[in-house]
Amino acid sequence: MKLHIGPGNTYIRGWVNIDVFSSVRADIYSSAMALPYERETFEIVYASHILEHFNRYLILAVLGHWRDLLKPGGILRLAVPDFDAICEFYAKTKSLDAVMGLLYGGQRNMFDVHHVAFNYDKLAKDLANVGFKEIRKWNWRETEHAGYDDYSQAFLPHLSKQDGMLMSLNVEAVK
Numbered sequence: 001m002k003l004h005i006g007p008g009n010t011y012i013r014g015w016v017n018i019d020v021f022s023s024v025r026a027d028i029y030s031s032a033m034a035l036p037y038e039r040e041t042f043e044i045v046y047a048s049h050i051l052e053h054f055n056r057y058l059i060l061a062v063l064g065h066w067r068d069l070l071k072p073g074g075i076l077r078l079a080v081p082d083f084d085a086i087c088e089f090y091a092k093t094k095s096l097d098a099v100m101g102l103l104y105g106g107q108r109n110m111f112d113v114h115h116v117a118f119n120y121d122k123l124a125k126d127l128a129n130v131g132f133k134e135i136r137k138w139n140w141r142e143t144e145h146a147g148y149d150d151y152s153q154a155f156l157p158h159l160s161k162q163d164g165m166l167m168s169l170n171v172e173a174v175k
Contacts, residue, residue: 003042003069005032006050010150015046020111033062040071048079049151049168053105056116064130070175076127077138079152082169083117089156089165098156102167123171132173140170 004010007017011025018035019026030036032050045066054062066076081102090099105114124135140152155164 001042003035003037003045004145005035005045005047005066008150010048010148012046012145012148015145016042033058033065035065035069037069039068040074042069042074043071044075044077045069046077046145049081049154051078052080052114052116052118053111054115059116059126060130063126063132067130067132067175072175074175075172076132076175077143077170077172078123079140079150079168079170080118080123081114081154082119082167083122084119085165085167085169089167099167102154118169120169120171123169124173127171127173132175134174136172138170138172140168 002012002015004012004015004017005019007019007026008024011017016028017026018028018030018032020029020031022029028036032047033054047066051059051062063076070076086099086102090096103114103117106112120137127135140146152168152170153161154167155161156167157164
């Protein structure tokens with residue numbers, strides 16, 4: 001089984017899609033901090049631009065919960081806004097408006113707020129601290145869900161996947 005946490009508008013066929021909002025298409029509606037599954041249920045857990053919505057003091061607990069849902073050898077695949085890329089883009093363009101959503105979320109509802117920033121070193125350290133190994137970046141073009149356009153494919157300028165700068169830090173780790 002494969003778990004997709006927080007699909008929003010990106011429902012992935014063949015996966016269990018879980019979202020907190022009943023207004024989006026999902027298989028289950030639940031908080032990502034208390035998912036209704038037994039330990040070691042899934043081969044892969046995928047969360048694209050969800051982790052940054054948790055309070056920074058809850059990150060290790062959330063990652064630990066998602067790790068527990070994985071079978072031994074299972075993969076946690078994450079996508080989060082890439083703070084290093086955001087800083088680089090801003091330094092080149094001086095466009096604060098372009099990076100505002102990446103930094104602070106869309107703020108369309110009380111959950112759509114970012115509470116923490118990640119770069120590779122920070123995210124890899126957090127993953128290692130909860131017991132993950134084989135931590136590495138992943139390329140959205142090389143996944144079984146590459147055909148589903150989600151924020152793991154976030155580029156600036158917007159939708160410029162050929163010439164733009166990837167704003168998503170895509171990292172996976174093995175339980």
